[in-house]
Amino acid sequence: MKKTAIYQRKRPDSPRWLNKWIQSLPWFFGFVLAVFGCLVIFVVNATTGRIHPGNAWGLGYGIGATVALVAVLLYTVRRRTMKLRPPGRAWTYLQVHVYGGGIFLLLMLMHTGFRIPSGIHTWWLWLISLWVVGSGVLGIVIQKWIPTVLSAGLAVEVHYDRVPELIEHIRTRSEKIVASADERLREFYESRVAPSLVAPEPRLMYFIDITGGIHARIKPFEYLRALLPASDQESLDELKELFNTKLEIDAHYTLQRVLRTWLILHVPISMVLVVLLFIHIFSVLYY
Amino acid sequence: MAKGKQKRKGYFSDLRLPVVKEYIYPSARSSLLMIGGIGAFLVAVVFVFNLTVQSGSLVSNGPLSSNHASFGGECASCHTAFDRVSDAKCSVCHEKFGDELGAFTYSSHYLYRSGDFTRLVPSPDEVACFSCHPEHQGTSSSITQVPDATCTTCHEYGSFNSRHPEFAFASEKIEDPANLKFSHTQHVTEVINQEGLVDIEQSCLYCHHARDEGKSFKPISFETACSACHISTSVSTAWLPIASSSRRAGVQTIGSIQTRQAPGTRWADYMTSAEFQQRRDEVRKRPVYHRDPWILENLKRLQDELYRDRNDLAELLQASAGEDPRGARALYTEALATLEDYAEELRSAPGRDVQKALNELDELIRVVKARIRDPFSPMDETKFLLGPDDINPDLDAADIAELESVVDGLTETCQTCHTVQQSAILRVQKDQRVLIRSEFDHRVHIIQRGCLECHSSIPIREHVARDSVATAAIDHAGIQNLPTIETCQSCHAPAKAVNTCVSCHLFHPDKSQHTNLLRYFE
Structure with missing residues (x-):
């Protein structure tokens, strides 16, 4: 009897790799559409105006990135408030967490004009943003890869x-x-x-x-x-x-x-990112 | 798969390892939050300390440009808490020496190249300094290198290589207002033969003298460019009838001018009769100087006979009449200099009436000088122009012909190079600048290209090679011997030489440049 993965049972006609890596096609296509929209806006910006974090375009990207980050953080809040029965499914929050993280990174890079900032604080903010999103992607990859490898290659299942x-x-x-x-x-x-x-x-x-x-x-x-x-x-x-x-x-x-341990690469540094972002917003308003 | 290896719920393998009876809760991850919290707290402490106790260098967007590097950590030099960098802070240094014209405004930008004071109105496009000159881009960045996108928000030219308009002189077919009779091929050939030059382009520098900074050229003057070859001692005027009470169509002798002691004739005291030859009622002058005062004085008198109602102000022009490409202020300045000369001549006269008139003249000069200095005061250029129909109505055709004949004889030598119109020598455009909206640096271009590679409208090289002089149709002073934009675009293009707006254009009036808004204060 051929073993059928749970993710394959939902969309049996789709290729296995697609079902494995993309849980929800509507969410995925929504993400692709959002990325495309952002890039179109950036191209319009580049052809009609200046790429600068301080002008209306740049501030728009920055505000968008901040909003995306707040949406991404809601997943953490959702996980920590399970007993309070927060609205919405945890799965929905997770999709926002995953795809929102990608949008956050894109908007952040658009905010900096796809250049490395020259300030100490902004350089760290830029680097840590990359790190947090990168470690998140790493988490997605290993959570897709490791369970498959374990179930396919070993006879036992262990908690x-x-x-x-x-x-x-x-x-x-x-x-x-x-x-x-x-x-x-x-x-x-x-x-x-x-x-x-x-x-x-x-x-x-x-x-x-x-x-x-x-x-x-x-x-x-x-x-x-x-x-x-x-x-x-x-x-x-x-x-x-x-x-x-x-x-x-x-x-x-x-x-x-x-x-279990990849979260060490992701969670603590994410908290530092939030603090750095707060300082960034404060310093922009102050100066 | 062997039966023993098949998975069954509740069993790990055939070993029947113990199965837990209750749900297993994952171990708490509070340590992650603890590590993150401590890290975030430390980061916050470092930044708060840096902001409050130190200079706030950590939150700086980057090192200052070298232009402002001296401010270092003095954020308050430019920044105000919870406010954007104000233009007033920039003005503290950049307008330190009094900027009555507001050189860093859109209004002065409009005025800068146009010279049109009607455009001096508050602009809705006005933006803060930092909008175009962002700081904190690093020490190697130049805040004056404004990207094209900033300019093209108003100027819809795309880029230098897309929709940039053709240079005005080419698109509007504007001739060089030199008002000279001049052949480049003839002069280049003669200079080469005379000096034994091998390189044709060396001959250019015999007349076109670069300014000290090497970017542009000094206005051409007779003394620096022409006098070396055009020696005046060997030329003379025609024999001219001497004016008398019964004969209007004639010239005044040097003796009668000395006797008359009219304003602006002090030069006559230093001119000797040896320079004149006289026979019966005719006189001629030899040598003839450039701007010969005797000729100009007589020409002025003949003009008065022919054009009685001409504008008086034109008489104050030292040499010639007509428009000046630098504008009406140049004409007024020249007329004012004449007035000042008159005043100087009067100072040695002892009479009380003269001194009273002199005081009035000084006051008039002061007022006029103030008006000329004020860029906002209107200047009427027409006061220096000769009208087309203002010939003295008392003259008949014979009188006019006779007077014009004298003018022709008097200016015979002048007309070798100059144009005489309505008994006046037309003003010569000495300034060689044509591209008034942009800055062109000859110094950086001459390293890579020869003069004649760009200045090729007149076929100098071909005619010099044949030792021939080009016809006036293709070689005269009115030809703008300048390249069109296509020539510039052949090098200044993406991935080639720089083609940004600010490489040629300036937004703000630059005191160091030739087309200077503040020239009125010089």
Whole structure:
């Protein structure tokens, strides 16, 4: 039976890549239309007037960028006020967050005339805006890519927060198996398996190949099989299965940790961006 | 897929790892907010400190241009809290020395090239200085390099290479008002032969003398450009009848002028009779100087006979009548200089009546000088012009012919180069500037192109090569020997030489430039 992704079930006639990367066609086309509209306005500006952040055109872009950023931030507010039952679906806020971020960046670049500002503050504001939107795009990419890779390449599904508990469970079961097993199996366990069962072991190799290294690390179990008596063959199989599961959990842990930690690149710096934007608006009004 | 590998809800694998019974809430991400909050707070503290205690350099939009770099961190030099940079702050320095004309306004922009004082009205297009001269663009930026888009908001010319109009002299076919009889090919050939020049273009510099800054050329004068070759000692006037009570159509001798002691004839005291030859009732003068005062004095008298009702002001012009391309003020200035000479001559006269008249004359000069200096006072140029129908009605045809014959004889030498019209030598346009709306820098162009590559309307090179003189039809002083805009556009184009508006045009009157609004104060 061929597995069908959830996103494919909504629009079965559309290509898989389209369904995977674009959740909502109306939102996407709305975004494309908005980008096109902004660029048309910019071209009109460039041909009929000056590109300058301080003139009416430039201020318009700046105000537009600020409005877009405020709309983008509403997603954060929505997430933090779940208990207050804010209006609208969280999904809608997320679309505004994603596409609004793109519009914000475009308007910000139009505001600066697609040039790097020469002031210290504006330079940082420009750079951090790029960083925040860039890290947001990175977040979208990894949230589309990692779950697909995990479900396609691994047999187990693990909740990130349960990883330590499950590893402990595997370690306990493994020790119970080897306690009554042959000496050679116990030695093998102590030297080759036990060190890996202490804690999750994230490995960069999993980013390149999700099954990378697992088969190679399982292979010694087969070498040992010839040396063990028939009574310990079942124990060896069970220990092998446990070790294999642990390695797959490591792969989950490695990739899911990126899903959790990319926000460090995005959220704190976004707060700095808001403060810098506030200072920018204040300084523009003051000076 | 093996049965053992198939996923079933509630199981991770065949190992049957424990399944949680309740919903797992993701771990709190308050640490992210904590990190972000601390970062944002520190950033805010740094900026507030910089704004309140330091110079506010962090919020500056960038380094000042080198023009204003000396202000450094003194934001208040230009900025006012919660207000835009006012023009008044710019004026503190830029109009320090009194700018009665408001040189940095749209009104003076309209006036600058047009010279039309009726355009001196408050303009709705008036914008703040910073609109065209944005600051904080970095030390290497030039705030005077205003982008074309600023100009084209009013001037719908697109760009220099799209809809820029042809130069006025070419589009309106305006002739050079030189009022001279002059052949370039003849003069260039003679200079080359005389000086043994190899390069034709070297001959240009024998008459066209560059100003010190090298951008443009000084007005051509007889003394600097012509006198080296045109020696006056060998020429004389025709034999001219001597005027008497019974003979109007004649000239006054030097002796009678000295006796008359009329205003503006002091020069006669320094002229000797040796310069004159006399036979019976005729006289001729040899040598003939350029602007020979005896000739001009007699010419003026003959004009009075022929054109009795002519404008008196024209008599105050030192040499010639007619329009002046620099405008009426140039004529008034010249007439005023004549009046001042008259006043100087009177100062040594002892009579009380003379001194009283002198005081009145001084007062008149003072008033006239003030009016000439005032750019807003109207100037009537026609007072210096000869009307077409103002010949003395008391004269019959024979008298007129006789007087005109004397004028012809008197100005025979002058007419070699000058045009005599209505018994007056037409004013010569000495100033070589034609492109009055733009600035042209010869210095930067001559490095890359020769004179005759652009000034090719008169076929000088071809005729000099054949040692021939071109016909007057293709070589006379009225030809504007200037390139049309097409020649300029061949180099000044996108991705080639600079083609911005401000590379040729100035918005504000520039005191250092030739077409200077403030020239009235010089």
